Amino acid sequence: MKVTDTERLTIRHFEGEDADFIVRLLNDPSFIRHIADKQVRTREDAVSYLENGPMASYRTHGYGLNLVQLKGEGTPIGMCGLVKRHELEGPDLGYAFLPEFCGQGYAFEAAEAVLEQGMAEHALDSVLAVTLPDNTRSNRLLNTLGFSAKWSVNLYGAWNNLYEYRRSNDIP
Numbered sequence: 001m002k003v004t005d006t007e008r009l010t011i012r013h014f015e016g017e018d019a020d021f022i023v024r025l026l027n028d029p030s031f032i033r034h035i036a037d038k039q040v041r042t043r044e045d046a047v048s049y050l051e052n053g054p055m056a057s058y059r060t061h062g063y064g065l066n067l068v069q070l071k072g073e074g075t076p077i078g079m080c081g082l083v084k085r086h087e088l089e090g091p092d093l094g095y096a097f098l099p100e101f102c103g104q105g106y107a108f109e110a111a112e113a114v115l116e117q118g119m120a121e122h123a124l125d126s127v128l129a130v131t132l133p134d135n136t137r138s139n140r141l142l143n144t145l146g147f148s149a150k151w152s153v154n155l156y157g158a159w160n161n162l163y164e165y166r167r168s169n170d171i172p
């Protein structure tokens with residue numbers, strides 16, 4: 001199911017057939033360093049990750065991490081979407097891109113579109129984001145998107161910067 005699109009990207013729900021891409025993305029050193037080692041090594045691991053993670057979230061919340069593809073040939077380049085984790089009060093924005101597709105503005109383009117679509121469709125006034133303090137690119141992306149740094153939160157055994165994006169940010 002297509003979620004939204006932008007000038008250069010199509011953003012759609014994950015399907016089982018995206019398993020090979022998930023194995024690549026979740027084993028990229030940058031993903032493991034900045035997010036976690038999800039222990040997804042095989043196609044079967046990836047199918048299970050997709051079914052119990054993003055696809056379960058679509059059913060429960062109506063949103064979840066999505067596949068981000070280049071328009072045209074449909075090359076998968078990353079994931080981006082809203083996540084509801086029980087450790088945080090509200091939904092947060094998640095994203096990760098393959099290294100060869102970083103530094104080209106794709107993460108910003110996808111995140112901006114996901115925020116706009118997700119907040120409108122699910123009537124959200126606020127979206128959170130968490131990132132490690134030393135994840136320079138991610139902190140920069142959140143600032144560029146208009147998130148405000150709130151405080152620190154201990155998640156999964158590490159201190160993370162907690163950010164919030166409010167629709168009312170636009171209103172003086």
Ligand SMILES: CC(C)(COP(=O)(O)OP(=O)(O)OC[C@H]1O[C@@H](n2cnc3c(N)ncnc32)[C@H](O)[C@@H]1OP(=O)(O)O)[C@@H](O)C(=O)NCCC(=O)NCCS
Pocket residue numbers: 030031034035095096097098101102103104105106107108109130131132135137138141
């Ligand atoms: C965090 C992450 C998504 C950021 O990706 P990114 O590519 O740096 O972010 P953007 O899409 O906003 O790209 C910005 C860069 O593209 C450049 N750029 C090039 N063409 C551009 C264009 N057409 N439009 C906008 N920016 C463009 C910008 O100048 C900027 O470059 P700089 O970083 O050298 O200043 C990426 O590093 C990643 O996937 N990391 C691993 C996973 C991760 O850490 N996830 C976050 C966990 S909280």
